[in-house]
Amino acid sequence: ETGVTQSPTHLIKTRGQQVTLRCSSQSGHNTVSWYQQALGQGPQFIFQYYREEENGRGNFPPRFSGLQFPNYSSELNVNALELDDSALYLCASSLPLAGGNEQYFGPGTRLTVT
Amino acid sequence: DAKTTQPPSMDCAEGRAANLPCNHSTISGNEYVYWYRQIHSQGPQYIIHGLKNNETNEMASLIITEDRKSSTLILPHATLRDTAVYYCIVRVLGSARQLTFGSGTQLTVLP
Numbered sequence: 001e002t003g004v005t006q007s008p009t010h011l012i013k014t015r016g017q018q019v020t021l022r023c024s025s026q027s028g029h030n031t032v033s034w035y036q037q038a039l040g041q042g043p044q045f046i047f048q049y050y051r052e053e054e055n056g057r058g059n060f061p062p063r064f065s066g067l068q069f070p071n072y073s074s075e076l077n078v079n080a081l082e083l084d085d086s087a088l089y090l091c092a093s094s095l096p097l098a099g100g101n102e103q104y105f106g107p108g109t110r111l112t113v114t
Numbered sequence: 115d116a117k118t119t120q121p122p123s124m125d126c127a128e129g130r131a132a133n134l135p136c137n138h139s140t141i142s143g144n145e146y147v148y149w150y151r152q153i154h155s156q157g158p159q160y161i162i163h164g165l166k167n168n169e170t171n172e173m174a175s176l177i178i179t180e181d182r183k184s185s186t187l188i189l190p191h192a193t194l195r196d197t198a199v200y201y202c203i204v205r206v207l208g209s210a211r212q213l214t215f216g217s218g219t220q221l222t223v224l225p
Contacts, residue, residue, distance in 0.1 A: 033212055042215030090157050103213060105157030
């Protein structure tokens with residue numbers, strides 16, 4: 001069984017640029033959630049996708065957007081990068097209505113905005 | 115989701131049991147207690163969850179008080195690899211809702 005994978009591992013961008021982060025969900029999982037984790041803090045929910053539709057959003061501005069594809073992989077796009085966007089971005093996949101609804105996290109993408 | 119309170123840090127000797135407390139005094143009847151941990155620079159890892167009965171799996175045991183206002187995660191024989199931030203989260207089972215992480219407890223297992 002393949003776990004959640006994310007790419008790239010690390011990324012450095014300049015303020016004002018745009019970035020796309022990618023996530024492949026665990027086999028069979030049709031729900032993907034994205035989280036932002038600033039240094040020293042717990043992960044903060046950005047949004048969730050279920051069957052290619054946004055299914056909930058946290059307190060993040062519209063310049064954070066996403067996509068989910070038919071194979072359940074997902075992208076997180078951030079426009080007009082700000083210095084405060086520097087963080088670890090985590091993707092988690094799950095089955096929304098089965099079992100304990102555990103979310104399985106990928107290793108994350110470390111984004112640095114300079 | 116109900117709010118949780120955890121101590122910011124704890125130490126434990128290698129080979130001893132690590133007991134991590136969590137207070138969730140505003141928990142609702144349909145909310146479960148979940149535990150995740152995050153080893154440095156990795157994604158969080160699911161450990162265990164429960165409603166009101168004690169639960170045990172290959173990683174840990176979860177003890178929930180009778181009034182469900184607090185719980186304890188027990189790692190029976192802590193190893194150095196258990197050093198991590200442990201998050202206690204309260205949420206409704208089966209919903210597609212997000213996980214709301216607090217600050218967690220930094221557990222350091224000492225040799």
